[in-house]
Amino acid sequence: MKKTFRLEGLGCANCAAKMEREINKLDGVQSATVNFMTTKMVLECEDDKLETIVPAAEKIIKKIEPSVTMKKA
Amino acid sequence: MKKRLWRIIIGGVVLLGAALLPINNPWVNLGLFIISYIIVGGDVVLMALRNIIKGNVFDENFLMSLATIGAFFVGEYPEAVAVMLFYQVGELFQSYAVAQSRKSISSLMDIRPDYANVKRGDEIATVDPEEVQIGDVILIKPGEKVPLDGKVIEGNSMLDTTALTGESVPREIETGDDILSGCINMNGVLTVKVTKEFGESTVSKILDLVENASSKKSNSERFITRFARYYTPIVVIIAVVLAFAPPLLIKGQEFSDWIYRALSFLVVSCPCALVISIPLSFFGGIGGASKKGILVKGSNYLEALAQTEIVVFDKTGTLTKGVFTVQEVKPQNISKEELLELAAFAESYSNHPISLSLKNAYGKDIDNTRIANVEEVSGHGVVAEIDGKSVAVGNAKLMDKQNVSYSKEELIGTVVHVAADHQYMGYILIADELKPDAKKAIQDLKSAGIKELVMLTGDNKIVADKVAKELGIDKVYSELLPTNKVEKLEEIFHSKSQKGKLSFVGDGINDAPVLARADIGMAMGGLGSDAAIEAADIVIMTDEPSKIATAMKISKKTLTIANQNTMFAIGIKIIVLILSALGFATMWAAVFADVGVTVIAIINSFRALNVKKL
Numbered sequence: 001m002k003k004t005f006r007l008e009g010l011g012c013a014n015c016a017a018k019m020e021r022e023i024n025k026l027d028g029v030q031s032a033t034v035n036f037m038t039t040k041m042v043l044e045c046e047d048d049k050l051e052t053i054v055p056a057a058e059k060i061i062k063k064i065e066p067s068v069t070m071k072k073a
Numbered sequence: 074m075k076k077r078l079w080r081i082i083i084g085g086v087v088l089l090g091a092a093l094l095p096i097n098n099p100w101v102n103l104g105l106f107i108i109s110y111i112i113v114g115g116d117v118v119l120m121a122l123r124n125i126i127k128g129n130v131f132d133e134n135f136l137m138s139l140a141t142i143g144a145f146f147v148g149e150y151p152e153a154v155a156v157m158l159f160y161q162v163g164e165l166f167q168s169y170a171v172a173q174s175r176k177s178i179s180s181l182m183d184i185r186p187d188y189a190n191v192k193r194g195d196e197i198a199t200v201d202p203e204e205v206q207i208g209d210v211i212l213i214k215p216g217e218k219v220p221l222d223g224k225v226i227e228g229n230s231m232l233d234t235t236a237l238t239g240e241s242v243p244r245e246i247e248t249g250d251d252i253l254s255g256c257i258n259m260n261g262v263l264t265v266k267v268t269k270e271f272g273e274s275t276v277s278k279i280l281d282l283v284e285n286a287s288s289k290k291s292n293s294e295r296f297i298t299r300f301a302r303y304y305t306p307i308v309v310i311i312a313v314v315l316a317f318a319p320p321l322l323i324k325g326q327e328f329s330d331w332i333y334r335a336l337s338f339l340v341v342s343c344p345c346a347l348v349i350s351i352p353l354s355f356f357g358g359i360g361g362a363s364k365k366g367i368l369v370k371g372s373n374y375l376e377a378l379a380q381t382e383i384v385v386f387d388k389t390g391t392l393t394k395g396v397f398t399v400q401e402v403k404p405q406n407i408s409k410e411e412l413l414e415l416a417a418f419a420e421s422y423s424n425h426p427i428s429l430s431l432k433n434a435y436g437k438d439i440d441n442t443r444i445a446n447v448e449e450v451s452g453h454g455v456v457a458e459i460d461g462k463s464v465a466v467g468n469a470k471l472m473d474k475q476n477v478s479y480s481k482e483e484l485i486g487t488v489v490h491v492a493a494d495h496q497y498m499g500y501i502l503i504a505d506e507l508k509p510d511a512k513k514a515i516q517d518l519k520s521a522g523i524k525e526l527v528m529l530t531g532d533n534k535i536v537a538d539k540v541a542k543e544l545g546i547d548k549v550y551s552e553l554l555p556t557n558k559v560e561k562l563e564e565i566f567h568s569k570s571q572k573g574k575l576s577f578v579g580d581g582i583n584d585a586p587v588l589a590r591a592d593i594g595m596a597m598g599g600l601g602s603d604a605a606i607e608a609a610d611i612v613i614m615t616d617e618p619s620k621i622a623t624a625m626k627i628s629k630k631t632l633t634i635a636n637q638n639t640m641f642a643i644g645i646k647i648i649v650l651i652l653s654a655l656g657f658a659t660m661w662a663a664v665f666a667d668v669g670v671t672v673i674a675i676i677n678s679f680r681a682l683n684v685k686k687l
Contacts (some may be wrong), residue, residue: 011168012133013349017298033288036349037175037356042288063127066120 001050003043006071007061010039015065022060028053041070081161084113088154106150114141114157131305133343140336144660147329147336156340156660163668167345170675174353177360177682184236184255184276186220192264202254202271213263219256222274223265225249230261237279238614239366255279278606282368286359289371293635294351300643301344308650312338315654330656337653340663341646346671350638350678357681358631365684366614367624374610377593378628382573384523384621385565387558387587388530388540390580391597392514392618393505397426399434400486400506404499412499416491419457419466422447427487430503450474454489465492472497485539507540510619515544517622521629524573527565529558529587558587578621581605581612595621626687634681638674645670 010016016036023032023041028049034041045053058070091105114137121134137160144153189202190212197212202220205211210226213219219232229247234240237255246252252265255276271277316335320326355372362369369375389395404412417435420428421444432439447457453474454467465475466489472479477492479500486504490497508514515526527548530537537551550561562577569575577584577591580598585608588594596602596609598616606612613620649666652658 011171012345013352014301014343014345015132017301017348035284035288036352038284039175040284042285066123066127 001045001047003045003050003054003072005041005043007034007039007041007068008071009068010034010036010065011067012065018064019061022064023057026053026056026060032057077161077165080112081158081165084109084154085158087112088151088158091154092151103150106145106154110141110145110154110157113154113161114138117157117161118142131309133345136309136339136342140339140660140663143332143336143339147333149333149660152660156664159661159664160340160668163664163672166672167668167675170672171349174357174675174679174682177679184218185280186218186254186276189220190214190217205267205271207267207270209267211265211267213258213265215258215260215262217258219252219254219258219265220276221254221265221267221271222269223252223267225252225263226266227264228261230263231259233257233259237275237366239364240615278603279363279368282370282606283359283363286369286371289373291351291355291372291376291635293376293632293639294355294372297347297351297639301348304347305342305344308338308342311650311654312336312342333660334653334656337658337660337663338650340660341649341653341666343667346642346646346667346674347639349671350642350674351635353675353678354631354635354638354681357634357678358627361631361682361684362624362627364682365620365623365627365687367620367627368606368612368614369624370610370612374593375628375631377574378576378611378625379632380572380574381523381576381593381625382569383525383527383565383575384518385527385529385562385575385577385587385591386546386618387577387579387584388528388532388537389505390582391578392511392528392540392544393507394616395505395580397430397487397503398506399430399501400504401484401502402434402499403480403502405497407498412491412501415459415464415493415498416466416489416501418444418459419447419455419464419491423449423455427489427503431489431501434501459493462493463495466490483535485536504536507543508616508618510617512544514618514621515546517619518625519545521622521625525565525568529553529561531555555583555586558584559590562587562590576621578618579609581608584608595624623684623687627681627684630684630687631681634677638677641677642670642674 013036016034020032020034023029028046030044032041032043043057061068061070087105087109091102091109096102117134118138121138124132124134141153141157144156186202188199189205191198191200191205192210192212205221211221225246225248227248231243232246233243234256243259254274312335315338316332319331320328355375358375359369386392402409402412413435417431418439420431421439443460445458447455449455450467450471453471454465456463456465465471469479469490472490472492475492475495477495477497479490479497484502486502489501489503491500492498518526525548526546528541528546529550531553532551534551537549541549553561566575574592576593576595577587578595578597579588581596581602581604588596588608593611594609595611595613596605597613597618598605611624645666649658649662653663
């Protein structure tokens with residue numbers, strides 16, 4: 001399943017790279033890309049694990065850049 | 074952003090006061106410095122503390138806080154505040170520059186329609202384009218964006234297709250024509266029957282493509298993110314060693330001096346300039362290309378394009394128009410117009426592509442009352458009575474059959490002979506026409522340094538060789554079946570060097586396997602052709618092969634900018650690191666190597682968006 005999220009307030013390119021790296025390590029994530037320029041995250045993951053992945057990803061994002069809010073796009 | 078600006082100004086004034094006013098009490102002086110520091114950099118310190126609690130130590134805020142607070146402790150009060158001030162100004166610039174480039178990119182994406190006017194019964198409802206279904210009838214008024222793909226059922230108008238094709242000449246549209254979303258309706262009111270859902274329509278596909286293009290990363294971007302991962306920890310470790318080793322090991326060295334140098338290291342250790350500069354350049358390049366009607370599906374393809382050594386073309390539909398047209402009219406004893414008239418009249422009942430091209434060339438209405446007894450001679454041509462004369466129009470076999478002696482010149486294309494009452498009247502040469510910019514396309518590619526240009530075609534050898542010669546193509550493989558094309562491509566692969574890339578350019582019809590096999594598959598005439606958009610890595614929306622060289626120029630420019638940014642950012646950082654280790658650079662230089670370099674790299678990346686002159 002492929003889902004797109006908008007990361008509002010994404011202000012640091014290196015943070016975006018860090019987020020991408022960390023989220024890709026999550027169990028069930030096939031691929032995650034964080035695009036600094038469009039402030040979008042595209043998440044590809046196993047269907048049944050989506051419910052645990054989304055909050056986990058949000059936690060990672062908040063940890064790396066607290067001012068970012070993750071919204072469905 | 075405004076709040077931040079005011080904080081910088083007020084903090085700056087307090088700092089100036091602390092530094093310049095003749096205050097004799099050192100405690101008051103220090104107090105003023107601390108106040109200005111809190112005004113300017115309080116949020117950075119707070120952020121750093123908050124991130125440490127969350128277990129996220131080495132971020133920019135932490136490094137800046139540590140460096141400036143450290144400067145306080147070694148007694149460099151004015152410098153501590155000034156460096157923080159400078160950092161904040163840089164950050165402000167940086168976020169402004171990022172916001173600007175995001176804005177200019179989203180203005181490129183400004184083709185997304187906001188609403189559609191759906192006809193429901195007698196009423197017209199304005200709804201979200203996503204809610205419109207196939208078969209619905211929509212109304213498009215002048216000045217509005219076409220929200221969905223469909224067919225015009227009423228009205229005619231001019232369409233502005235600039236956003237899709239980069240072509241500024243408006244296109245005419247009338248009842249019965251297909252209409253594509255993303256165009257802008259210029260004057261007339263159009264009633265359109267929707268043929269595709271929003272998610273499947275041209276505008277959504279293109280937006281999706283361009284937005285996701287940068288997630289396919291270029292090699293240079295991968296390199297730089299990997300570099301950044303090791304860069305920061307290494308610089309921090311060196312900073313720690315620098316702070317403690319020399320004063321402990323060498324006699325007479327002051328701690329404060331070496332700690333100051335180490336603190337400068339911390340400031341330079343931020344990797345942001347590196348990480349931002351590459352993807353930003355590519356994003357600009359992809360955006361710039363789409364302004365020219367060239368869709369690039371990934372940063373990796375834009376990068377590879379600059380390394381192209383061999384370009385392989387399909388002939389029909391790529392270099393030629395794929396439509397038969399009259400190339401030459403050679404009459405004998407009569408005028409050109411008369412010859413064309415005879416041919417067009419005789420062929421008037423046929424729908425064969427050759428007949429159509431004759432009628433097109435004639436261009437006038439055909440008076441049916443002048444034609445009688447039309448007889449089609451299969452494989453030969455047509456014999457008809459025109460104005461009472463027996464007119465034969467067809468190939469050499471027909472002329473032989475009619476006992477007419479005719480011109481036996483070897484010509485490239487299809488020759489249509491005309492005889493009236495067994496008298497030879499001349500011939501008309503019909504051929505597939507070269508695209509007007511095909512020659513320029515080949516020349517541009519040659520001057521761009523492409524080593525070999527190859528053409529593949531299913532057409533016969535005479536035609537293929539002539540086209541190749543006229544255009545200046547190096548190698549031709551003719552009379553190929555579609556399956557042979559992949560084999561030939563494999564062969565051509567052997568003649569390129571290890572690092573060079575091979576691009577194939579086709580029209581996206583019948584050549585999907587070849588497009589997929591090439592390093593870079595480019596499809597022409599993408600506008601309205603889903604097959605081309607699907608199969609290719611780079612889609613040229615218009616029919617112009619000269620855009621291939623344009624795409625290559627954009628690719629080269631983008632790569633140059635990306636390389637400049639990398640060299641510049643890494644270079645300045647290393648120079649400043651060395652200078653501060655030796656004690657020559659102040660913390661000011663360190664801040665410049667951090668935020669200053671980032672801002673300059675961002676501004677440089679902007680150039681990638683500018684493709685006007687390419």
